[in-house]
Amino acid sequence: MTQKKDAKTWIRIIFFTVLVLVILGYSGFQARKILEGPELKVTSLKTGAVLKDPLVEIKGVAYNIKEISMDDRPIYIDEKGNFNEKLLLFPGYNIIKLKAGDKFGKVTSKTLEVTLDK
Numbered sequence: 001m002t003q004k005k006d007a008k009t010w011i012r013i014i015f016f017t018v019l020v021l022v023i024l025g026y027s028g029f030q031a032r033k034i035l036e037g038p039e040l041k042v043t044s045l046k047t048g049a050v051l052k053d054p055l056v057e058i059k060g061v062a063y064n065i066k067e068i069s070m071d072d073r074p075i076y077i078d079e080k081g082n083f084n085e086k087l088l089l090f091p092g093y094n095i096i097k098l099k100a101g102d103k104f105g106k107v108t109s110k111t112l113e114v115t116l117d118k
Contacts, residue, residue: 037106039063040098049114054089056114058096068100089116 044059062068062081069075070085077083087096096112 065100
């Protein structure tokens with residue numbers, strides 16, 4: 001009878017240990033997004049591009065953000081984090097600054113340097 005109780009006790013200990021490890025592992029996996037901070041990707045334009053058209057469309061994706069701006073002007077994203085903004089460039093050299101922040105105060109930025117060849 002004692003061997004059955006010992007076996008049941010060990011099975012319970014192992015079960016709860018595995019359960020706790022699974023919960024901790026899943027929590028750590030989900031917390032990585034918070035620890036990484038905001039992420040910003042521009043998909044439509046590369047730094048160093050030489051453009052002919054003064055009207056440029058800047059597209060990209062932002063993850064884990066609370067707010068995003070382009071040249072210190074707020075821009076908007078959809079529910080998947082996509083953004084799409086149009087900007088009128090000046091002739092010559094242009095600098096476009098994108099900045100995104102999360103709710104914990106972490107900030108990331110991207111600077112695009114393009115030239116409008118007229």
